[in-house]
Amino acid sequence: MQGDICDPDRPAHPGIFPAGEAGQSDHQPAELTVDFPVSVVLPAGGTGERTGLQTPKQFCSFLGRPLISYTIQAFERVSWIQSIVVVVAKENVDLMTDIIQRFQHRKVRVVPGGSTRHRSICNGVLALGEQEEGERLPTDRPKVVIIHDAVRPFVEEDFLYKIAIAAKEQGAAGAIRPLVSTVIATTSEGYLDHSLERAKYRASEMPQGFTYDVIYQAYQRCTESDFEFGTECLHLALQYCGTNAKLIEGPPTLWKVTYKRDLAAAESIIKETLSRSACVITGGSAQAVTLADAFQKAAGALDMELDVVPDLMGDNGRYLSKEWNFIQVSVNHSCLSEVESLLMDLEAANRALLHPLVVIWVHLSCSDELSISRKMPEPAAIMDVASSAKLRNILVYAIQLHQSKDTERWERSVLRVAEITSALIRERSPALVGQLLQA
Numbered sequence: 001m002q003g004d005i006c007d008p009d010r011p012a013h014p015g016i017f018p019a020g021e022a023g024q025s026d027h028q029p030a031e032l033t034v035d036f037p038v039s040v041v042l043p044a045g046g047t048g049e050r051t052g053l054q055t056p057k058q059f060c061s062f063l064g065r066p067l068i069s070y071t072i073q074a075f076e077r078v079s080w081i082q083s084i085v086v087v088v089a090k091e092n093v094d095l096m097t098d099i100i101q102r103f104q105h106r107k108v109r110v111v112p113g114g115s116t117r118h119r120s121i122c123n124g125v126l127a128l129g130e131q132e133e134g135e136r137l138p139t140d141r142p143k144v145v146i147i148h149d150a151v152r153p154f155v156e157e158d159f160l161y162k163i164a165i166a167a168k169e170q171g172a173a174g175a176i177r178p179l180v181s182t183v184i185a186t187t188s189e190g191y192l193d194h195s196l197e198r199a200k201y202r203a204s205e206m207p208q209g210f211t212y213d214v215i216y217q218a219y220q221r222c223t224e225s226d227f228e229f230g231t232e233c234l235h236l237a238l239q240y241c242g243t244n245a246k247l248i249e250g251p252p253t254l255w256k257v258t259y260k261r262d263l264a265a266a267e268s269i270i271k272e273t274l275s276r277s278a279c280v281i282t283g284g285s286a287q288a289v290t291l292a293d294a295f296q297k298a299a300g301a302l303d304m305e306l307d308v309v310p311d312l313m314g315d316n317g318r319y320l321s322k323e324w325n326f327i328q329v330s331v332n333h334s335c336l337s338e339v340e341s342l343l344m345d346l347e348a349a350n351r352a353l354l355h356p357l358v359v360i361w362v363h364l365s366c367s368d369e370l371s372i373s374r375k376m377p378e379p380a381a382i383m384d385v386a387s388s389a390k391l392r393n394i395l396v397y398a399i400q401l402h403q404s405k406d407t408e409r410w411e412r413s414v415l416r417v418a419e420i421t422s423a424l425i426r427e428r429s430p431a432l433v434g435q436l437l438q439a
C-alpha cells in the first residue's frame with residue numbers, strides 16, 4: 001500500500017469499473033472531449049460455444065454482475081459517447097433489458113441480433129439510424145460508430161478516444177496487437193503449406209471505429225457470404241468502400257473472453273481492480289491514528305493505496321462516491337455503532353450497486369483500560385450486522401487486535417492486520433462475511 005495521499009477522484013477502473021474499474025490506467029488524461037456525435041454497437045448475440053458452458057459468456061456473472069454489464073459500464077462512463085446499442089439474441093432481449101434496469105445503465109438500447117456476428121453488428125448499425133420507440137423526432141445519426149465485442153470488458157477511455165478521432169479522420173480505425181504465435185497455412189492433407197513472416201502481421205482486435213456512412217454502406221454492399229463467414233469489419237470497409245483503416249496498437253487488456261479460462265482471468269482482473277484502494281477511518285482517536293500510521297508502513301509492500309481520514313464528513317464525503325474499500329478502526333468500543341453508521345452512509349450513496357463493497361471493522365483493544373472482557377466485540381452481533389449488510393451487497397469482516405507495549409509483538413500484529421485486510425479486500429469472499437479474525 002502507498003502511504004501518500006492521492007487523488008480519490010482518479011478514474012476508478014477500466015471497464016469493470018467506473019471510468020475504468022477493471023484495468024484503468026494511471027495516466028489517463030484529465031478530460032478527453034470529442035466534438036462530434038459518437039455511438040457504440042456492442043455485439044452480444046453469440047452463444048459462446050467455445051467456453052463449453054450453457055450460459056453465453058456475456059451473461060456469465062462476476063461478483064454478482066454479468067460480464068456485459070461491465071462492458072456497458074466501460075462505455076457509459078465516457079461523457080462524449082451519446083448512445084450504446086447492445087445487440088442480443090431474440091430470446092435474450094428480456095434478460096438484457098432486466099440487466100440494464102437492475103444495474104441502472106443509461107444511454108443503452110437493446111436490439112435483436114442475427115445468426116452471425118456480422119448480422120448482429122449490422123442490426124446494431126441500422127438501429128442507430130432509426131427512430132427509437134416512443135420518440136417523435138428521428139434519432140440523430142452519429143458521425144462515428146464504435147464497434148466493440150461485448151466480451152472485451154477492459155477498454156479504456158483514452159484508447160476509445162484514439163479510435164474515435166482516427167475513425168473520423170480516416171473513415172475507419174481499429175485496434176491491433178502483436179501476434180503471439182506464427183500463422184501458418186496448411187494443406188488439405190494437414191501438412192505445412194507455408195508460414196507467414198510474423199513481424200509483418202498483426203492480430204486484429206476491438207474496438208474498431210467507422211464513420212456512420214462507411215459502416216452503413218459496407219453492410220449495404222457486402223455479400224451473403226461476407227455475412228455468413230466474415231470475421232472482420234475493417235475488411236468490409238476496405239472492400240466495399242475503399243477505406244483503408246488506420247491501425248492503432250492497443251493495450252493487452254483488449255483481449256477477448258473466448259474460452260472458459262478467460263472467464264477466470266476476467267474475474268481475477270476485476271477483483272484486482274477493485275482492490276486498489278482503501279480508506280481508513282480513525283474516528284479521530286489518537287490510538288486509532290497511531291494504528292493507521294503503523295498500518296500504512298506495514299502495508300507498504302501490499303500494493304494498495306491507503307488514505308487515512310478521521311471521518312467521512314464534509315470534503316471526506318468524496319470517498320463515498322468512488323471505488324474505495326473501507327477500514328473502520330474502533331478503539332475499546334465493543335459496540336458496532338461506527339460500522340453501522342458507515343454502512344448507512346454507503347447505502348445512501350448507492351455504493352454497492354455495481355459490485356460488492358468491502359468494509360473491515362478493526363477493533364483495537366488497549367489493555368490498560370477497562371477489563372478485557374468488556375472490550376471484546378460480541379461475535380453474534382458482528383454476524384447479525386454483516387448478514388444484513390450482505391443482503392445489500394456490502395461484505396463486512398472484523399479483525400480483533402490487542403495493543404501491546406512489546407514493540408516487536410505490536411509490529412507483528414499490525415503487519416498481520418495489513419495482510420488479513422489485503423486478503424479480505426482482494427478475495428471478497430462471501431463465505432467469510434461476519435467472521436471475527438484475530439491479528
Ligand SMILES: Nc1ccn([C@@H]2O[C@H](COP(=O)(O)OP(=O)(O)OP(=O)(O)O)[C@@H](O)[C@H]2O)c(=O)n1
Nearest residue numbers: 043044045046047048049050115116117120150
Ligand atoms: N451471432 C452472433 C455471434 C457473435 N456475436 C458477438 O460477437 C462477439 C465476438 O464473438 P465470439 O467471441 O465469437 O462470441 P461467440 O460467437 O458467442 O463465441 P463462440 O464462437 O465460441 O460461439 C461476442 O460478443 C458475441 O456475443 C453476436 O453478436 N452475434
Ligand SMILES: O=C(CO)[C@H](O)[C@H](O)COP(=O)(O)O
Nearest residue numbers: 117149204205206231232233
Ligand atoms: O477480433 C476481431 C476483429 O474483427 C473480432 O473480435 C473477431 O473476429 C470476432 O471474434 P470471433 O472471430 O472469435 O467470432
